[in-house]
Amino acid sequence: TSRFEGVTMAPPDPILGVSDAFRADTNDLKLNLGVGAYRTEELQPYVLKVVKKVENLMLEKGDNKEYLPIEGLAAFNKATAELMFGADSPVIREGRVATVQGLSGTGSLRLAAAFIQRYFPDAKALISSPTWGNHKNIFNDARVFFSEYRYYDPKTVGLDFDGMIADIKAAPDGSFVLLHGCAHNPTGIDPTREQWEKIADVIQEKNHIPFFDVAYQGFASGSLDEDAASVRLFIERGMEILVAQSYSKNLGLYAERIGAINVVCSSSDAATRVKSQLKRLARPMYSNPPVHGARIVANVVGDPTLFSEWKEEMQLMAGRIKGVRQKLFDSLLEKDKSGKDWSFILRQIGMFSYTGLNKAQSDNMTNKWHVYMTKDGRISLAGLSLAKCEYLADAIIDSFH
Ligand code: PMP
Numbered sequence: 360t361s362r363f364e365g366v367t368m369a370p371p372d373p374i375l376g377v378s379d380a381f382r383a384d385t386n387d388l389k390l391n392l393g394v395g396a397y398r399t400e401e402l403q404p405y406v407l408k409v410v411k412k413v414e415n416l417m418l419e420k421g422d423n424k425e426y427l428p429i430e431g432l433a434a435f436n437k438a439t440a441e442l443m444f445g446a447d448s449p450v451i452r453e454g455r456v457a458t459v460q461g462l463s464g465t466g467s468l469r470l471a472a473a474f475i476q477r478y479f480p481d482a483k484a485l486i487s488s489p490t491w492g493n494h495k496n497i498f499n500d501a502r503v504f505f506s507e508y509r510y511y512d513p514k515t516v517g518l519d520f521d522g523m524i525a526d527i528k529a530a531p532d533g534s535f536v537l538l539h540g541c542a543h544n545p546t547g548i549d550p551t552r553e554q555w556e557k558i559a560d561v562i563q564e565k566n567h568i569p570f571f572d573v574a575y576q577g578f579a580s581g582s583l584d585e586d587a588a589s590v591r592l593f594i595e596r597g598m599e600i601l602v603a604q605s606y607s608k609n610l611g612l613y614a615e616r617i618g619a620i621n622v623v624c625s626s627s628d629a630a631t632r633v634k635s636q637l638k639r640l641a642r643p644m645y646s647n648p649p650v651h652g653a654r655i656v657a658n659v660v661g662d663p664t665l666f667s668e669w670k671e672e673m674q675l676m677a678g679r680i681k682g683v684r685q686k687l688f689d690s691l692l693e694k695d696k697s698g699k700d701w702s703f704i705l706r707q708i709g710m711f712s713y714t715g716l717n718k719a720q721s722d723n724m725t726n727k728w729h730v731y732m733t734k735d736g737r738i739s740l741a742g743l744s745l746a747k748c749e750y751l752a753d754a755i756i757d758s759f760h
Contacts, residue, residue, distance in 0.1 A: 374394055377732065381393065384731070392732045392742045394742070395544070395710045397710075405611060409669045410611060412665065412668075413659055414655065427460070430641075432650060435617075435653035437458075438656060439619045441660075442583055443573065443587055444591065455627050460618075461619055464574045464604065464618045465497070467603040472500075473640045474633075477640065482534060483503075483531055485530050486498070487523075487537070490507075490510075491539075508523050509525070509526050510522075518554070524557065527562065530567065538569055539571075541709070542586075544709070546737075548713070549579075555588075559598070562593075563598065570600070572603050573587070573602060573604050576609055577677070578609045579708050581677035582674075583673075597625070600622075602621040610656065610669065616648075680710060680741055683743045683744065686745050686748040689748075690751075694756055710740060712740055714755060718734045724754050727754075
């Protein structure tokens, strides 16, 4: 008998498990709208041209494979902070940002959670209801207590703004409030600028610490600056904040695991100390981060021509998603005779649409129509083509009624 008899079977991951089920399906009609990964109109994975170009340049240059410092590649850390806060931001000029390269968005969030647990062991985190499923895993594993704030209103398929504000107000002072910088996952519903101002008011009043998760900068609107507006609004108020970044989506570097955690402090002295402790937490976990993705980002952002090529491709990707969003809406409107209001689809932003389909209806989508999606009713429009919109509309209408 095995020494591991006592190890029970773990449940499949609710998001990545969808891809496993998709692979096992042999029907030609099958469609994978589970995981948030960009596909071309032909539904193929996409490596950005600018990435291929820069990888060739890197190969020619023949960089070595020595270890990076614990905090990562210096040129990457500089570039990533500038993309988020703006190159001329006072927080950068004054050396008030502690930036550490992380293992993409997930690893950066995890490092920040470890930091919260160590230095604020009694503080609570607040996460939106619903949120990206891994947020709960991350805080649980890091032993950070969390509760949820209201976010989604099923009646309007929109933002429950009053509920959100009330719950942030009711949380203990000094809580860490996790916010999606743009393109909220899974709902695709973002606060307006006016609403962000009010959220910032309450967070300031309550002495909370905002903790931004920015996994889609440039991917929501097509503009890096526009998608950083929420974060910058808090910065302009002089607040101390945490920001996790990811280059999985906007540069298509999913498997390279490249991202960063930034802690914006009120003094450069505090930033230096915070950075030293982030490094101390990283060292026993993974020692130092991988170099390849960091070099890609640093080289793309550091070269004006490549940087503008990236921005063009980002707009192309964001544009294709907006195109299928519109086509899906048009198809639903045309085919559905029930009079249901589908306009929520057009109000949502980013990679996802939160359809309002419940678990049984989502099961129908998969079992009858071979459309793979998460059971919370989220579909990834990045995995949809114009050619498949009508089929998807049929599946959605059938599953609702
Ligand atoms: N946060 C959110 C809200 C996400 O949607 C994702 C990607 N699904 C991530 C973080 C992190 O992804 P990665 O670890 O690939 O950067």
